[in-house]
Amino acid sequence: MEATVLDSWVLAEFETPDVLVDATRQMREKGFQGMDTYSPYPLHGGSEALGLPPSKVPFIALCGGLTGLTTALAMQTWMNTYDYPLNIGGRPLLSLPAWVPITFELSVLFAAFGIFFGLLGLSRLPQPYHPVFESDAFRTASTHGFWLSVPHATGQDAAAVIDQLKALGATQVTVVTGEKE
Amino acid sequence: MTPAAEASAPLERYTGTPKLMVPAFGLGALGLLATLAGFFASSDAYAKGAAAHSYLLAFVYWVGISVAFLIMVAIFHTAKAKWLIVLRRTMETGASAVPVFILLIIPVILMAGYLYPWWPGSPLRAAITGLESEHLSHKEHGYLNWKFTLVRHVIYFVVWAFAAWKLRGLSLKQDAEGGLDLTVRMRRFSPGILPFLALTITFASFDWLMSLTPLWQSTIFGVYYFAGSFLAAFCILTIATTNARGKDLYGNVVTPAHFHNLGKLMLAFTAFWAYIAFSQFMLVWIANIPEEAPWYGLRIFGAWKPMSIALFFGHFVLPFFVLLSRNLKLQPRKLSVVAVYLLAIHAVDLYWLIWPALTGTNGPTFHWTLITAFLGVGGIAVGFALMNARNNYTMPVKDPYIAESLRYVQP
Numbered sequence: 001m002e003a004t005v006l007d008s009w010v011l012a013e014f015e016t017p018d019v020l021v022d023a024t025r026q027m028r029e030k031g032f033q034g035m036d037t038y039s040p041y042p043l044h045g046g047s048e049a050l051g052l053p054p055s056k057v058p059f060i061a062l063c064g065g066l067t068g069l070t071t072a073l074a075m076q077t078w079m080n081t082y083d084y085p086l087n088i089g090g091r092p093l094l095s096l097p098a099w100v101p102i103t104f105e106l107s108v109l110f111a112a113f114g115i116f117f118g119l120l121g122l123s124r125l126p127q128p129y130h131p132v133f134e135s136d137a138f139r140t141a142s143t144h145g146f147w148l149s150v151p152h153a154t155g156q157d158a159a160a161v162i163d164q165l166k167a168l169g170a171t172q173v174t175v176v177t178g179e180k181e
Numbered sequence: 182m183t184p185a186a187e188a189s190a191p192l193e194r195y196t197g198t199p200k201l202m203v204p205a206f207g208l209g210a211l212g213l214l215a216t217l218a219g220f221f222a223s224s225d226a227y228a229k230g231a232a233a234h235s236y237l238l239a240f241v242y243w244v245g246i247s248v249a250f251l252i253m254v255a256i257f258h259t260a261k262a263k264w265l266i267v268l269r270r271t272m273e274t275g276a277s278a279v280p281v282f283i284l285l286i287i288p289v290i291l292m293a294g295y296l297y298p299w300w301p302g303s304p305l306r307a308a309i310t311g312l313e314s315e316h317l318s319h320k321e322h323g324y325l326n327w328k329f330t331l332v333r334h335v336i337y338f339v340v341w342a343f344a345a346w347k348l349r350g351l352s353l354k355q356d357a358e359g360g361l362d363l364t365v366r367m368r369r370f371s372p373g374i375l376p377f378l379a380l381t382i383t384f385a386s387f388d389w390l391m392s393l394t395p396l397w398q399s400t401i402f403g404v405y406y407f408a409g410s411f412l413a414a415f416c417i418l419t420i421a422t423t424n425a426r427g428k429d430l431y432g433n434v435v436t437p438a439h440f441h442n443l444g445k446l447m448l449a450f451t452a453f454w455a456y457i458a459f460s461q462f463m464l465v466w467i468a469n470i471p472e473e474a475p476w477y478g479l480r481i482f483g484a485w486k487p488m489s490i491a492l493f494f495g496h497f498v499l500p501f502f503v504l505l506s507r508n509l510k511l512q513p514r515k516l517s518v519v520a521v522y523l524l525a526i527h528a529v530d531l532y533w534l535i536w537p538a539l540t541g542t543n544g545p546t547f548h549w550t551l552i553t554a555f556l557g558v559g560g561i562a563v564g565f566a567l568m569n570a571r572n573n574y575t576m577p578v579k580d581p582y583i584a585e586s587l588r589y590v591q592p
Binding site: 044045054058062089091095097098100101 | 466467469505507590
């Protein structure tokens with residue numbers, strides 16, 4: 001019963017980012033899947049070691065930017081040529097060069113929104129609870145610890161995985177079990 | 182040798198330059214002779230003007246790139262950047278071509294009457310009449326006269342040649358001696374010379390390009406010229422690095438991360454060029470005052486309109502979106518294709534600045550001296566740079582940070 005509603009992870013802490021990246025790569029080559037790394041700052045080579053596919057964030061940012069571009073051009077065209085046309089010094093009503101600053105700013109703003117919210121959405125953040133938060137030792141992931149999580153079938157013996165992680169240089173290994181997301 | 186053996190062989194002083202240098206000098210000499218013959222042998226005012234403007238275009242194109250390389254070296258020293266050290270010798274070699282332009286400026290001065298209405302005895306002066314003529318006389322009195330112009334040119338070339346000689350000299354000395362103290366000296370010298378480099382390239386662009394239309398002025402013009410030249414210099418650096426494979430060449434040890442950075446800098450300076458170009462245009466458009474508007478009026482209406490639109494798409498929109506791709510920036514060959522394209526469009530940009538002063542509302546025309554002058558000045562400049570590269574290492578082998586540069590990974 002438990003195995004269908006509970007998830008387990010083997011958590012391993014490593015001393016340096018290099019050891020973590022190396023261990024991640026070797027664990028992936030052994031066939032472990034669904035792993036994740038945790039570090040206090042961006043990890044060089046972390047995504048490559050995990051074998052992650054290319055990020056979708058740039059595409060979302062591009063869509064955001066193009067949305068901003070069209071919104072700004074449409075808004076200014078509608079306002080200046082139809083809704084409230086004003087003749088200023090004989091300039092054309094459809095004065096594209098004068099609209100570029102607002103178009104640029106709105107493109108940047110929407111692209112930034114795309115990056116910010118796209119990243120939050122793809123990372124499923126904010127996440128107020130996750131079973132691994134139960135582990136007190138795991139708190140070092142936000143200060144000085146370099147952690148690797150390996151999904152593990154609930155209820156089965158994790159000794160083999162633990163041994164492999166220790167052989168790769170893990171300083172401490174724990175198993176965490178909690179409700180499925 | 183196989184590529185793998187080449188990569189692991191010890192790096193010696195490079196001796197392979199003559200096979201490129203000799204054809205470059207030959208082509209350069211032929212191009213220069215043809216262009217000058219085109220100017221002096223013809224009596225037609227258009228042909229003379231076209232030859233003079235073609236030569237000016239070629240001159241500002243190549244000298245701009247050389248000075249941009251100099252500024253690049255100084256900026257990277259100022260920032261204490263380490264990733265690019267493996268590429269630095271190529272930048273220094275590009276900057277080392279500066280002294281040859283002291284000779285290459287002479288034809289510009291000889292043909293100045295056909296370029297600049299303010300030059301004494303210029304036949305173009307007659308077209309400026311009435312109040313405009315008085316206004317121009319006022320400018321000529323203090324600044325746009327031949328004596329002060331020559332003095333300014335002496336200042337430009339003294340500053341550039343001195344900076345290029347100093348920075349490259351210290352770097353070559355380090356090849357023999359090594360040591361951190363030479364790096365420290367380069368890093369102290371660079372921020373000190375940068376303001377002078379900025380001022381000289383600004384005033385040089387005023388003298389060479391802006392004063393073709395002496396009644397028009399734009400204070401951002403120097404930055405515009407610098408932006409295009411700086412981008413072109415990164416393009417040449419990318420092409421050189423891609424092709425520097427073989428015995429004693431540094432391309433064997435460059436990593437994809439270096440190319441990624443070069444691609445990112447090309448993207449950044451494509452955007453920078455567009456930003457500066459648009460800033461200049463928008464201020465003139467918004468203000469719309471008779472003194473400034475005609476320069477753009479000539480270019481954005483009538484026969485020059487298609488070219489202005491093409492420049493916006495060709496120099497900004499297309500390369501910007503192409504260079505956004507991360508995969509492309511990691512592939513040296515493909516990145517070099519973009520670099521060649523940008524080098525071509527930079528020439529179109531300079532044509533768009535220069536040629537309307539010759540043909541006015543008649544629009545773009547083609548004259549054969551455009552090709553000969555471009556190859557002439559380019560051949561001599563490239564040949565001279567290669568001559569300086571001869572029997573030197575292709576990268577700063579004893580720089581204390583060279584190992585860090587070779588190990589560089591993506592941040």
